[in-house]
Amino acid sequence: xxxxxxxxxxxxxxRSESKVTWYIDQKLISQSDKDFKVACSPGGICTLCVRxxxxxxxxxxxxxxxxxxxxxxxxxxxxxxxxxxxxxxxxIAPVFRHQLTPISKDSTLRLEAKVYGNPKP
Numbered sequence: 001x002x003x004x005x006x007x008x009x010x011x012x013x014x015r016s017e018s019k020v021t022w023y024i025d026q027k028l029i030s031q032s033d034k035d036f037k038v039a040c041s042p043g044g045i046c047t048l049c050v051r052x053x054x055x056x057x058x059x060x061x062x063x064x065x066x067x068x069x070x071x072x073x074x075x076x077x078x079x080x081x082x083x084x085x086x087x088x089x090x091x092i093a094p095v096f097r098h099q100l101t102p103i104s105k106d107s108t109l110r111l112e113a114k115v116y117g118n119p120k121p
Contacts, residue, residue, distance in 0.1 A: 004053070005049050005050060005051055005052075005053070006049070006050040006053045006078065006080075006083075007047060007048070007049050007050075008022075008047070008048045008049075008050075008061060008063075008076065008078075009045060009046070009047050010045075010046045010047075010063050010065075010074060011043075011044050011045050011046070012040075012044045012046060012065040012072075013044055014065070014067050014069070015067075015069065016067045016068055016069070017067065018044075018065040018066060018067045019065075019066050019067070020040055020046045020063060020064070020065050020066075021063070021064045021066075022036070022038055022046075022048045022061065022062070022063050022064075023061065023062040023063075023064070024036075024056065024059050024060070024061055025059055025060055026060075026062070029048065034051070035050070035051055035052060035055060035056070036048060036049060036050060036051065037049035037051065046063065046065075048061065048063070053078075053080050054080065056078075056080075057079070057080040057081065058077075058078070058079045058080065058081075059077075059078055060075060060076070060077050060078075061075065061076050061077075061078060062074070062075045062076075
């Protein structure tokens with residue numbers, strides 16, 4: 001049996017500290033939920049570890065970063081079978097699940113994204 005975790009990372013950048021929350025299928029993931037590990041570093045790296053992805057084979061995850069100036073939402077769809085590629089070849093096609101949200105012309109915005117795939121995108 002293959003035992004592994006799935007880790008989702010996000011970096012938040014803002015002019016004041018943000019409150020970060022993670023969701024699975026629109027349900028809030030609490031810090032005390034044993035199926036997940038939620039952590040944020042002082043540098044703004046926020047991590048969600050899915051401890052047993054076999055319990056959550058196909059789900060939509062969302063991270064919300066919010067401060068006094070507004071909020072940013074990023075969503076991702078995770079499908080364990082596609083990740084493992086049924087034959088076990090571990091080939092993963094890069095996919096953006098949702099388009100970016102427009103902002104006003106007077107706002108400053110910095111976007112960073114990590115893309116994983118095999119072969120590399």
